[in-house]
Amino acid sequence: MWIAYIKENKTVSTLIEEILKPELLDLEKRPKANALEHEAIYIMREVAAQFEKPVLLFSGGKDSITLVRLAQKAFWPAKIPFPLMHIDTGHNFPETIEFRDKLVEELGVELIVRNVQDSIDQGKVVEETGKYASRNMLQTTTLLDAIEEFKFDACIGGARRDEEKARAKERIFSVRDDFGQWDEKNQRPELFDMLNGEIEMGQNVRVFPISNWTELDVWSYIEKENIEIPSIYFAHKRNIFLRDGLIWSAEDGVVFRADDEVVEERMVRFRTVGDMSCTAAVASYADTIEKVVAEIRESKISERGARIDDKRSEAAMEKRKQQGYF
Amino acid sequence: MEVLKIATAGSVDDGKSTLIGRLLYDTKSLTDDKLEAIERTSKQKGYDYLDFSLATDGLVAEREQGITIDVAHIYFSTAKKSYIIADTPGHVEYTRNMVTGASTSQAAIILIDARKGVIEQTNRHFFINNLLRVKEVIVAVNKMDLVDFSEEKYNAIKADFEELMSKRDYADQKITFIPISALKGDNVVEKSKNTPWYNGETILEHLESLDLAAVSNVGTPRFPVQYVVRPKTEEFHDFRGFAGKVYGGELSVGDEVVVLPSMTRSKIKNIYFYDKEYQTAPRRSSVTITLEDEVNVSRGDMLVKAEDLPIIDKQLTATVSWMDSDSLITGGKYVVQHGVNKVLAKVDAIEHKVNPDYSGIEENVSTLQMNDIAKVRLKLNKPIFYDQFKDHRTNGSFIIIDSRTHTTAGVGFIN
Numbered sequence: 001m002w003i004a005y006i007k008e009n010k011t012v013s014t015l016i017e018e019i020l021k022p023e024l025l026d027l028e029k030r031p032k033a034n035a036l037e038h039e040a041i042y043i044m045r046e047v048a049a050q051f052e053k054p055v056l057l058f059s060g061g062k063d064s065i066t067l068v069r070l071a072q073k074a075f076w077p078a079k080i081p082f083p084l085m086h087i088d089t090g091h092n093f094p095e096t097i098e099f100r101d102k103l104v105e106e107l108g109v110e111l112i113v114r115n116v117q118d119s120i121d122q123g124k125v126v127e128e129t130g131k132y133a134s135r136n137m138l139q140t141t142t143l144l145d146a147i148e149e150f151k152f153d154a155c156i157g158g159a160r161r162d163e164e165k166a167r168a169k170e171r172i173f174s175v176r177d178d179f180g181q182w183d184e185k186n187q188r189p190e191l192f193d194m195l196n197g198e199i200e201m202g203q204n205v206r207v208f209p210i211s212n213w214t215e216l217d218v219w220s221y222i223e224k225e226n227i228e229i230p231s232i233y234f235a236h237k238r239n240i241f242l243r244d245g246l247i248w249s250a251e252d253g254v255v256f257r258a259d260d261e262v263v264e265e266r267m268v269r270f271r272t273v274g275d276m277s278c279t280a281a282v283a284s285y286a287d288t289i290e291k292v293v294a295e296i297r298e299s300k301i302s303e304r305g306a307r308i309d310d311k312r313s314e315a316a317m318e319k320r321k322q323q324g325y326f
Numbered sequence: 327m328e329v330l331k332i333a334t335a336g337s338v339d340d341g342k343s344t345l346i347g348r349l350l351y352d353t354k355s356l357t358d359d360k361l362e363a364i365e366r367t368s369k370q371k372g373y374d375y376l377d378f379s380l381a382t383d384g385l386v387a388e389r390e391q392g393i394t395i396d397v398a399h400i401y402f403s404t405a406k407k408s409y410i411i412a413d414t415p416g417h418v419e420y421t422r423n424m425v426t427g428a429s430t431s432q433a434a435i436i437l438i439d440a441r442k443g444v445i446e447q448t449n450r451h452f453f454i455n456n457l458l459r460v461k462e463v464i465v466a467v468n469k470m471d472l473v474d475f476s477e478e479k480y481n482a483i484k485a486d487f488e489e490l491m492s493k494r495d496y497a498d499q500k501i502t503f504i505p506i507s508a509l510k511g512d513n514v515v516e517k518s519k520n521t522p523w524y525n526g527e528t529i530l531e532h533l534e535s536l537d538l539a540a541v542s543n544v545g546t547p548r549f550p551v552q553y554v555v556r557p558k559t560e561e562f563h564d565f566r567g568f569a570g571k572v573y574g575g576e577l578s579v580g581d582e583v584v585v586l587p588s589m590t591r592s593k594i595k596n597i598y599f600y601d602k603e604y605q606t607a608p609r610r611s612s613v614t615i616t617l618e619d620e621v622n623v624s625r626g627d628m629l630v631k632a633e634d635l636p637i638i639d640k641q642l643t644a645t646v647s648w649m650d651s652d653s654l655i656t657g658g659k660y661v662v663q664h665g666v667n668k669v670l671a672k673v674d675a676i677e678h679k680v681n682p683d684y685s686g687i688e689e690n691v692s693t694l695q696m697n698d699i700a701k702v703r704l705k706l707n708k709p710i711f712y713d714q715f716k717d718h719r720t721n722g723s724f725i726i727i728d729s730r731t732h733t734t735a736g737v738g739f740i741n
Contacts (some may be wrong), residue, residue, distance in 0.1 A: 023608060025605075025606060025608060025611055025613070026608070027608050027609075027611055028608075030451075031328045031329060031538075032328065032329045032408045035329055035610065036329075038571070038610060038611050038612040041612040042552070042571045042612045045552040045553045045569050045570075045612070046552060046666070047667070049552055049553045049625050062393055072600070073568070073599070073600040075555060075569075076555075076598070076600050076601055076614070077555070077557045077559070077561070077562045077565060077567075077601070078555050078556065078557035078558075078559075078562075079557070103417075124542055161398075161399045161401070162399075162401045165398070165691040168398040168399050168400065169398050169399075170396065181560065185411070188420050188733055188734045189423065189425070189426040189649050189724070189734050189737070190734070191425070191426055191429040191430075191724055191725055191734070191737045192427060192429045192430065192719070192720055193571070193720060194663055194665065194666075194723075194724075194725050196663060196725060196727055196732070196734045197733035198661070198727055199732055200732060208472070211398070211399075212401075212410060214401050239685075267535075299357070310472070
């Protein structure tokens with residue numbers, strides 16, 4: 001570079017000027033990634049401006065980690081103007097919790113944790129039993145109680161429309177009633193960029209800034225931004241067993257395992273990091289972000305294909321959402 | 327990779343969901359597990375072909391009735407472009423969803439059943455896409471397999487549609503006709519052997535060839551302030567940044583700007599995106615701007631270039647598309663949200679209703695029902711800073727909020 005400048009016979013002052021000149025904010029270079037990022041930042045700012053008590057729902061998964069980065073960008077140089085909240089099923093991967101606590105400390109934001117175990121202890125929900133027992137459904141009660149406790153009027157979540165058919169119908173600002181319910185047949189139209197956050201007392205809004213992102217978009221963004229994510233997203237050796245063609249973690253004792261389900265060690269990684277009781281692993285050797293992105297690009301199975309909770313029925317997600325699930 | 331947003335429009339059973347499913351299938355965008363689910367369900371229902379509509383019809387009620395009742399967003403990519411399709415329902419009562427889908431799209435696909443030809447619904451679909459100034463429209467004459475791929479049938483439908491085109495308001499809209507069978511895959515992705523008389527592009531070929539710069543709406547730069555960033559930290563003690571999205575054109579450091587409504591003049595000092603400074607903020611970038619002078623700016627204010635002022639007025643006339651079950655009434659009071667700015671509005675008069683099937687106008691109306699489209703005069707409690715919709719899609723539109731129910735009850739396109 002220096003040689004080029006010397007050849008062009010530039011003075012030292014023009015040289016310094018050129019080096020200090022701000023670079024071009026070029027949205028055309030990666031048009032899709034940039035369009036999605038700038039749209040998400042716009043949504044984050046609408047939340048901060050339109051609501052009195054917003055919260056960002058943080059699970060420690062890649063989607064909510066992406067939301068945190070977008071929120072940082074939206075309000076820089078100010079701190080993120082709302083707290084993060086984790087609904088802890090008590091069945092989280094330990095790596096996720098460690099990661100969460102480190103991130104919160106770095107950001108200097110408030111973290112609220114509410115536990116599904118407390119809802120069980122209070123007798124508000126009953127733990128599922130049997131082979132497919134999961135705490136995924138129970139989260140809804142804990143979430144709704146927390147929304148009421150803190151009087152949150154907007155909850156930012158990392159749901160994406162490409163994840164599942166019922167989610168494809170979600171608005172960016174999705175109004176929920178007192179009971180957290182989604183009236184899917186009577187949703188507010190969303191036109192152009194305009195987001196209507198007006199609500200009645202007791203109602204709240206679920207906000208989905210990365211609605212239009214695909215799984216690959218999220219991974220590419222994590223790669224481009226060099227965002228740190230929990231280690232379980234990368235290939236590692238794990239004790240697993242096979243059930244219904246899916247790979248289950250045999251560690252941590254959360255998942256019930258029958259005697260005839262044989263444990264073996266395999267190289268696996270997780271594509272989503274939900275509750276351990278309903279998140280299956282995939283066989284993978286992708287141990288770097290570049291390899292993960294390449295693997296997703298080639299993948300023939302959708303992300304939620306490894307979510308046991310969606311396999312319950314054709315309409316599993318829609319039913320959960322009507323009841324207030326995220 | 328570029329992103330193209332497409333809205334679909336068609337009547338019940340015209341095969342919109344099937345077309346989208348076919349696009350997904352032929353571009354190999356369906357994952358194995360989704361494909362298996364489609365195969366399984368198709369077999370259960372006793373179909374002897376794959377029912378691709380199952381890939382998109384997400385809600386239980388839709389699957390039960392076999393129709394689409396709400397906008398679904400579907401994503402797929404080719405090596406060249408990324409696509410977002412807003413699958414919008416065809417029922418008369420869901421016109422509002424079509425307006426919604428078209429509002430964020432640069433292209434539209436209108437489906438016509440080759441057996442039925444241009445029907446009243448087709449008029450509406452075309453009217454709405456033309457009203458919303460969607461730049462590219464594909465008219466897909468579907469179910470050609472059911473009319474033996476007849477060129478005469480296709481030409482007759484094309485001629486009927488061209489007659490509609492002569493009535494349109496936005497004449498620069500580009501229209502492309504394609505004969506297809508979504509179910510069998512003719513001219514969707516692959517060229518069909520069944521239509522030797524058709525030399526044009528397939529749907530996907532046409533979408534791939536669209537120049538995005540040409541289908542986007544460019545106007546004069548407008549910067550509505552969303553949020554004032556005041557960090558109040560040691561390091562950024564006096565920082566006052568105005569966060570917002572740039573519409574229409576770009577803004578650069580050093581530009582002379584006017585802050586509306588105060589009409590204060592200043593110059594752009596810095597443009598930030600996250601922790602980096604930039605010389606220029608392009609169209610549709612979400613940036614934070616600081617000004618040379620200490621100016622009082624709050625949410626809802628707008629920065630514009632000194633030489634490109636918008637219209638600043640307390641009254642306006644707009645074409646309103648009503649979307650609520652409660653009617654709009656003359657004399658009624660509503661909240662108007664123009665971009666991020668909210669004002670109170672009173673319906674001064676409904677000048678006339680426009681029949682979206684091109685059958686003319688109706689005068690002497692005092693209320694609007696859901697799905698009505700009308701020219702409406704509004705009085706506002708404060709001036710807003712707007713452009714005409716034909717010059718500026720974002721700064722020329724607003725939503726109407728019912729202040730009792732808080733719902734988005736209508737949308738207006740400023741005349």
